[in-house]
Amino acid sequence: MDELLDRVADATPEVTATTTNDGAELQGSSFDYLTRPGTDLAAKAQAFHAWAQTRVTHGVFPYAKRLGGRPGATAELTMLDGQRHAGLNFSSQEYLSLARHPAVCAAAQAAMERYGVHSAGSTALAGNVEETTALEAELGELLRMPEVLLFPTGWAAGFGAIKGLVRETDHVIIDQLAHNCLHEGARAATPNVHLHRHLDADHVERLLKRVRQRDPRNGILVVTEGCFSMDADSPDIARLQALAREHGALLMVDVAHDLGSLGAGGGGQLELQGQLGQVDLVMGSFSKTFASNGGFVASHDPAIKEYLRFYAAPNTFSNALSPVQVAIIRACVAIVRSAEGAARRGRLMQAILALRGALTEQGITVLGHPSPIVPVMLGHDALARVASREMGQAGLLANLVEYPAVSLNSARLRMQVMADHTPALCQTAARIVADALQRARVLTGEVH
Numbered sequence: 084m085d086e087l088l089d090r091v092a093d094a095t096p097e098v099t100a101t102t103t104n105d106g107a108e109l110q111g112s113s114f115d116y117l118t119r120p121g122t123d124l125a126a127k128a129q130a131f132h133a134w135a136q137t138r139v140t141h142g143v144f145p146y147a148k149r150l151g152g153r154p155g156a157t158a159e160l161t162m163l164d165g166q167r168h169a170g171l172n173f174s175s176q177e178y179l180s181l182a183r184h185p186a187v188c189a190a191a192q193a194a195m196e197r198y199g200v201h202s203a204g205s206t207a208l209a210g211n212v213e214e215t216t217a218l219e220a221e222l223g224e225l226l227r228m229p230e231v232l233l234f235p236t237g238w239a240a241g242f243g244a245i246k247g248l249v250r251e252t253d254h255v256i257i258d259q260l261a262h263n264c265l266h267e268g269a270r271a272a273t274p275n276v277h278l279h280r281h282l283d284a285d286h287v288e289r290l291l292k293r294v295r296q297r298d299p300r301n302g303i304l305v306v307t308e309g310c311f312s313m314d315a316d317s318p319d320i321a322r323l324q325a326l327a328r329e330h331g332a333l334l335m336v337d338v339a340h341d342l343g344s345l346g347a348g349g350g351g352q353l354e355l356q357g358q359l360g361q362v363d364l365v366m367g368s369f370s371k372t373f374a375s376n377g378g379f380v381a382s383h384d385p386a387i388k389e390y391l392r393f394y395a396a397p398n399t400f401s402n403a404l405s406p407v408q409v410a411i412i413r414a415c416v417a418i419v420r421s422a423e424g425a426a427r428r429g430r431l432m433q434a435i436l437a438l439r440g441a442l443t444e445q446g447i448t449v450l451g452h453p454s455p456i457v458p459v460m461l462g463h464d465a466l467a468r469v470a471s472r473e474m475g476q477a478g479l480l481a482n483l484v485e486y487p488a489v490s491l492n493s494a495r496l497r498m499q500v501m502a503d504h505t506p507a508l509c510q511t512a513a514r515i516v517a518d519a520l521q522r523a524r525v526l527t528g529e530v531h
């Protein structure tokens with residue numbers, strides 16, 4: 084890793100005429116291809132593909148990359164055009180660096196020996212194994228919520244919880260920046276979706292009052308996240324829960340990014356805000372800190388758990404988490420709850436603070452609060468596409484987020500930090516970001 088660090092630190096690509104862009108690859112967005120009229124469905128896909136290919140040809144389509152090994156602090160990614168970028172890896176979401184932990188790998192192997200790799204069915208039929216119940220109980224202890232239902236992915240858990248609980252006549256009040264799975268679930272469940280301004284509890288209160296006044300007969304679900312995945316900020320969870328209770332609504336919090344990675348005991352924002360076990364519904368994903376696919380919905384009510392098992396379609400009609408995934412997640416939950424987990428969170432937080440500090444020193448805007456997600460403001464979408472390419476070539480692997488995932492021309496780099504990132508590595512990464520941004524400004528004509 085030291086050798087790679089040295090190589091990366093020395094690599095500053097030349098600014099050459101061939102890297103100058105002012106063409107179609109820097110214009111438009113994927114949103115343009117969502118809203119096209121026309122009878123020919125394939126033609127709509129082809130129009131998007133042609134635009135994406137133009138971007139691939141110019142090296143400014145940093146999506147659908149392939150990882151060459153484990154998602155460590157350093158890694159190698161192959162781009163869609165076949166170029167390989169090796170360097171400092173801030174593009175994985177392996178927050179506690181558990182993907183190659185001996186206890187986690189041993190648990191996966193033991194499960195495979197005992198159960199095979201599986202195809203046993205949904206949790207509503209016979210897809211669960213003995214360890215599934217143990218995992219539900221252990222996760223329940225971490226969350227202080229006894230009723231936990233597992234889902235094949237976090238996306239399925241978010242979508243399934245809302246679609247499973249909310250009927251057409253009910254209402255969803257949801258943060259405008261909540262994750263896609265939550266918005267999709269809300270839209271699929273009811274036409275009565277009320278967006279509230281990001282983190283704005285006063286706005287939630289006004290909406291709750293208005294909905295209750297106009298419709299005293301139907302249910303309301305308020306939906307938010309513990310740590311927002313594009314902005315690294317958090318709502319006042321206690322206030323939202325109190326407002327929900329006052330107006331006869333339920334609150335659901337998505338803790339995909341913070342559970343296990345934040346809080347002294349790994350309880351995430353719920354723990355940091357003294358709200359562990361205090362919220363109606365919590366959902367999350369194992370695809371970040373827990374080194375696996377999978378998701379869950381937790382509550383205090385056994386009826387909600389069983390209702391969702393049969394009415395949340397992604398649970399009822401999709402295969403259960405495999406025994407290997409269950410074993411991996413159990414091993415990760417055990418580490419999260421142990422002294423080792425606390426030490427890993429300590430290293431993770433040191434790296435987060437080092438990265439945020441080094442970026443700020445370089446004059447770069449970093450959004451939100453310290454969390455494993457460090458959103459780095461790049462600005463104009465065209466500038467961001469070029470900057471992202473320059474970073475990759477200079478040995479920094481991090482995901483670009485652009486419109487429509489965030490608002491127009493507020494593109495950002497979503498750097499995801501892990502326990503194995505050292506402060507020195509974070510400082511090198513910040514320097515690469517600053518250099519790449521500067522080169523991109525020259526290349527796009529923003530600075531001459």
Ligand SMILES: Cc1ncc(COP(=O)(O)O)c(C=O)c1O
Binds near residue numbers: 239262308312
């Ligand atoms: C806030 C949030 N919720 C849910 C999900 C979905 O999780 P999964 O990757 O397990 O499907 C994600 C992952 O992107 C997320 O960021």
